[in-house]
Each structure stands twice: as structure tokens, then as C-alpha cells.
Amino acid sequence: MQHLAQLLEKLHSPVPMKLTTMFRLFLIVHIALFTLKLSWTPADPVRIQLVRGAMLICVLLSIHWRLALFAILPALVLQLYFVMHGFPETGNHKYLESYLLILLLICPSRPIDSPHASSQSPRSMTDGTFCHLTQVLSLSVYFYAGIQKALGGRWLSGEYLTQRLLAPVDVASANPVNHGLPVFLRRTVDFISQQLNLPSINYPALETASSLDNLPLILPIWATSFLLVVSWLTVFVEILCPSLILFRRTRRLAIPACILMAIMLGFIANETEFMFTMLGCLLLFYPNHAVRNYSALIAINTLWCFGIHHLDIRIWNL
Amino acid sequence: MHQQLDHLRRKIAVCFASAILIWPMFHMAWANGYGLNATKLSGWGMYSVARPRLIGVTVIRLEGKVETVPLASLGQVVGTDRLLAFRGDNFQKLSQLTTISPKITRAFRFARTIRNRQSIDHLLQSLRTAHGWDNGVFLVLISEPRLSMSKQQSFTSNDIYFGDESETRFLGTYSTDQMTPQEILAGITEQIPPPQIL
Numbered sequence: 001m002q003h004l005a006q007l008l009e010k011l012h013s014p015v016p017m018k019l020t021t022m023f024r025l026f027l028i029v030h031i032a033l034f035t036l037k038l039s040w041t042p043a044d045p046v047r048i049q050l051v052r053g054a055m056l057i058c059v060l061l062s063i064h065w066r067l068a069l070f071a072i073l074p075a076l077v078l079q080l081y082f083v084m085h086g087f088p089e090t091g092n093h094k095y096l097e098s099y100l101l102i103l104l105l106i107c108p109s110r111p112i113d114s115p116h117a118s119s120q121s122p123r124s125m126t127d128g129t130f131c132h133l134t135q136v137l138s139l140s141v142y143f144y145a146g147i148q149k150a151l152g153g154r155w156l157s158g159e160y161l162t163q164r165l166l167a168p169v170d171v172a173s174a175n176p177v178n179h180g181l182p183v184f185l186r187r188t189v190d191f192i193s194q195q196l197n198l199p200s201i202n203y204p205a206l207e208t209a210s211s212l213d214n215l216p217l218i219l220p221i222w223a224t225s226f227l228l229v230v231s232w233l234t235v236f237v238e239i240l241c242p243s244l245i246l247f248r249r250t251r252r253l254a255i256p257a258c259i260l261m262a263i264m265l266g267f268i269a270n271e272t273e274f275m276f277t278m279l280g281c282l283l284l285f286y287p288n289h290a291v292r293n294y295s296a297l298i299a300i301n302t303l304w305c306f307g308i309h310h311l312d313i314r315i316w317n318l
Numbered sequence: 319m320h321q322q323l324d325h326l327r328r329k330i331a332v333c334f335a336s337a338i339l340i341w342p343m344f345h346m347a348w349a350n351g352y353g354l355n356a357t358k359l360s361g362w363g364m365y366s367v368a369r370p371r372l373i374g375v376t377v378i379r380l381e382g383k384v385e386t387v388p389l390a391s392l393g394q395v396v397g398t399d400r401l402l403a404f405r406g407d408n409f410q411k412l413s414q415l416t417t418i419s420p421k422i423t424r425a426f427r428f429a430r431t432i433r434n435r436q437s438i439d440h441l442l443q444s445l446r447t448a449h450g451w452d453n454g455v456f457l458v459l460i461s462e463p464r465l466s467m468s469k470q471q472s473f474t475s476n477d478i479y480f481g482d483e484s485e486t487r488f489l490g491t492y493s494t495d496q497m498t499p500q501e502i503l504a505g506i507t508e509q510i511p512p513p514q515i516l
Contacts, residue, residue: 012328088359088431089370095360099338106331108324129328133335141362144342148356148363151346155366159465163368166465181365212397212499215472217465224467269365 015128017111019287021063022294023131024072024109026280027100028062029298031055031075033305034082034273051078065109065126076101093274096141100281103130131284138281139242142258146238155235158228162219165189165227166203180270189223198222237261255285272308276301353433353477367462373430374461377445379454380407400499404457405512419448433460438479439486456481457506466495476502480510 032055035048054074062071079098083090107130154160167182186203193200199220241261244254259282266275276297283293345361348354355370356363376398402409425441438458446454458479465472473495480487489509492502 008332011332087427089427090358092357092360092362092364099334102334103331106327106334108327110320127324127328129331133331137335137338140339140342144346144362145364145366148342148346148349148361149366151350152356152363152366157467159467160366162467163463163465211463211472212400212474212476212494214494217470217472219470271364274364 011129011132013128013132014112014125015131016287016290017065017124017126019284019290020109020126020130021065022290023134023280023284024062024068024104025059026294026298026301027097027104027277028055028059028071028075030276030280030301031079031097032059033302035078036305065111068109069105072101072105076105091274093271093277096274096277099137100134100277103133107133131287134281135284138278138284139245139258141278142238142261143242146235149235149238155231158224158231161185161227161231162217162224165223166217181268184268189226192226255282258282272304276304355431358431370427370430372463374459375426375429375441376459376461377441378402378457378459379410379451380405380457381453381455397499398459401457401503401506404503404507405510407455419444422448429458429460433477435479435486435488438481442481442486453483464493464495469495471495478502478506480506
């Protein structure tokens with residue numbers, strides 16, 4: 001009981017005001033950037049511009065804690081709209097962003113006097129409940145992803161990656177937004193085959209749609225072994241990286257390892273939207289450089305979004 | 319006053335976050351045991367199974383007469399023709415209907431995300447109400463493309479349901495690496511006797 005009380009006390013311990021402010025700003029910018037994608041859906045262009053304009057106002061409002069409520073609420077409404085629009089096949093990042101917005105809404109955000117604050121800025125701290133809960137939540141996401149891969153039965157046998165490798169994708173013209181992983185796997189396997197002079201792969205025309213006919217897989221043994229090793233490594237790393245935080249000696253390694261993993265998985269699977277959300281959460285572990293870190297993340301996210309959606313940059317076609 | 323409010327807000331936040339942290343455990347159990355897609359509904363098993371869009375939903379309407387319904391490849395299992403000697407009924411496939419009704423599209427999405435009797439029942443109800451098929455008898459296949467690494471071949475895992483006016487019945491999971499389409503046909507025919515001819 002005493003341990004629980006200590007844990008809760010730690011959970012509520014104050015954090016720099018700048019940290020929550022910058023995270024809030026990042027999250028609202030991140031959601032606002034998603035509205036650039038609205039042109040993909042057949043909707044009224046005037047409404048789309050209104051939504052974009054409203055989100056721009058939300059970005060400005062999110063900077064000050066007193067006005068943040070008026071930024072978080074519309075962003076949450078927009079997120080819940082997206083959740084319902086795709087339900088039950090909504091992407092998981094939409095749920096994660098909604099949870100973060102709800103937590104931002106619930107947790108206290110006003111400045112507090114803290115004995116740890118410097119004398120020059122005595123009210124530069126705020127309640128740390130949001131930050132600490134988000135830290136735990138972000139680590140749990142990768143941990144559960146690894147556990148589910150291990151228990152689900154498709155990764156430890158190498159089935160999932162083999163299936164993605166053999167997915168019928170036209171590598172030259174494929175849109176990596178939808179086919180990131182198959183394109184990456186093909187490029188990698190072909191590269192290894194060329195460099196090491198190993199037997200190349202003739203990709204069979206497997207049906208993506210289910211078929212009652214069983215088709216043979218013609219994969220060289222080296223490719224099967226390679227996919228098996230990569231599968232095991234992925235599962236191992238996804239479980240290990242968040243777990244490192246539990247041990248004092250490895251704690252310093254945990255967050256850089258998770259950041260590296262988030263970036264790698266984001267680019268390989270082309271899940272950059274999820275990647276940016278996770279990076280935003282993981283940067284909460286670095287309270288001392290909040291302004292620098294989040295400014296850089298916001299800038300990269302914005303440039304990336306414009307690059308992908310307006311200049312049609314495709315990762316695996318570069 | 320502020321402190322009391324903050325205290326309450328913190329409590330609510332901790333409860334909410336605890337629920338988010340516990341939910342994936344239930345989700346995993348549901349996904350691994352009862353046919354929920356592990357990548358959806360806020361379970362964090364991203365990329366652990368095939369995307370729902372790869373999961374086929376084939377609805378076959380069985381009855382004494384054949385109505386003309388255009389066929390399409392959307393969500394259709396290739397090779398189901400060999401299952402259609404089931405009960406000796408005539409049949410029609412309804413895949414094309416998904417494109418004409420948002421309600422049916424949503425029901426299809428539910429069926430391939432949450433593979434259970436309720437979602438199939440909901441799908442059949444939406445088909446019945448949209449097209450006035452009060453007496454329709456249906457066979458539904460939820461099919462997932464799989465690979466057998468030991469046998470070095472692709473196969474399909476099929477959850478097969480039978481629905482008539484009174485109930486929707488789960489007939490079993492039939493994998494094509496274990497059974498031929500003829501054996502699957504025999505397996506499902508055994509469970510549903512042919513209709514009584516008056």
C-alpha cells in the first residue's frame with residue numbers, strides 16, 4: 001500500500017511547464033497536418049478548408065494553458081470523427097492520439113509553485129500526471145506489439161514476413177503508403193541476393209484474395225532463413241526495448257533504443273504518422289530540452305507531411 | 319478548491335490510463351482465441367496478422383431459384399464454386415452488393431474484423447433488409463490467406479457460417495492445407511441437412 005502511494009506520488013510529481021506545452025503543441029500540429037489528407041476523400045472543398053482553418057486556430061490556442069481547452073476539444077472531435085469514419089477498421093494511431101487528447105483534457109495543466117523551480121521562474125512547473133502516464137503508455141504500445149507478435153503465431157514461424165514479401169506488389173509503381181513493408185522486403189532481399197551472389201527469387205503471383213487452391217512457395221533456403229531471423233529479431237527487439245526501462249543499469253539505453261526502433265519501424269513499414277506520434281511521446285523522457293526537441297520534431301513532421309502529400313515523395317522510390 | 323479539482327482530475331486520468339493499459343490484454347485474448355483481428359480496435363498487435371482488407375468475405379445465397387446478381391472480385395474467395403454443391407441448392411454470390419449500400423459495407427467490415435456469430439448475423443440481417451430476402455438461406459465464408467512454412471505452400475483458413483431465418487450457426491474453421499474443398503463440402507453438409515421437399 002505504501003509502495004502504491006509512493007508510485008502515485010511519483011506519477012504526480014511536477015514537470016517543466018514547457019514540456020507539456022510543447023507536447024500539446026506538437027500533438028495539435030500533428031493532427032492539423034492530417035487534415036491535408038482530407039482532399040483524398042470526396043468531401044465539400046469549402047468544408048475541408050474550414051476544418052483546416054479551424055485546426056490552424058487550434059494550433060495557436062494550444063500554446064497557452066488557459067486556452068488549450070479550446071484547442072484540444074475540437075481536435076478530439078475531429079479525431080473521434082476519424083475513428084468513427086473507419087470503424088471498426090480504424091488505424092491504431094487514431095486511437096492513440098484520441099487517448100492522448102483525452103488525457104490532456106483530463107489532467108491538470110495550470111502552473112504550480114514548486115520547490116524545485118528556479119527563483120527566476122517560480123511558476124514554471126506543472127502537474128506531471130499527463131507526462132508520466134503518457135510515458136508509460138508509449139512504452140506499453142511497443143511491448144504489447146511484441147508480445148502479440150510472439151503469441152499470434154505468424155511471426156515466430158516467419159509466416160508474416162514471407163507473406164508480405166510475396167504480396168503481389170508492382171515495386172516500380174507501388175504506392176509505399178500502402179505497400180511499404182513488401183517493397184522494403186523485396187528491395188532488401190534482392191540487394192542481398194545480388195551482393196552475395198545468392199540464388200534470386202522469382203516472386204510467384206500469389207493471390208492476395210483468399211483462394212481455395214494451395215500454391216507452392218518457391219523460396220531459396222537462404223531467403224526463408226533470413227526472413228525467420230528478421231522475424232525473431234523484430235519480436236525480440238519490440239519486447240526488449242521498452243523492458244530496458246525496468247532495470248536501473250539499462251534505463252539510460254531504453255529511450256534511445258525505443259526512439260531508434262520507432263524510426264526504423266516507421267520508415268520500413270511506412271507508418272510515419274504513427275512514428276511521429278510515438279516520437280512525440282518518447283521525447284517526454286527528455287524534459288531538459290523540450291523546446292529544442294519538439295521544435296525539431298514539429299518542423300520535420302510538417303516538412304515530411306508536405307513532402308509526402310504535396311510533392312509526392314515516395315520513400316522506396318528515391 | 320483548485321486542489322480538490324486537480325486531485326479529482328488526477329484520479330480520473332489514472333483510471334483512464336489504467337483502462338488503456340489493461341485493454342490490450344483482453345484484446346490479445348479475444349484476438350488469439352475468438353477471431354478478433356489483432357491489429358484493430360486499439361489492440362497494439364500491429365502487423366501481427368494480415369490486414370483486414372486481405373480477409374475475404376464471401377456470401378452465398380442458397381435457395382430454390384437463381385436470381386441474377388452481378389458478380390465481383392471484392393472480398394470473394396477464389397474457387398468457392400467447388401463448395402456450391404452444398405445441399406444441392408442453387409446459389410448466388412453477393413459480393414457486388416457491398417459497393418451499393420454503406421450499411422452492407424459496414425457490416426462486411428465488422429464481419430472481417432470481428433469474426434463471430436453476432437457479426438455474421440448482423441451482416442445477414444443487413445443483406446435481408448436491404449433486399450427484402452426474408453426467407454434467404456445463406457452460407458458465409460470468412461477467409462484468411464495463410465502460408466504454411468513447413469509445407470512450403472499457401473493455404474486459406476475459412477470460418478464457415480450458415481444462416482437461415484431463425485439462426486446463424488458456426489460450422490467450423492476449415493483450412494485448405496488440412497482438407498480439400500471436397501472434404502470441406504462434406505464437413506459442412508454433414509452439419510446442415512438438406513431442406514425437406516414438401
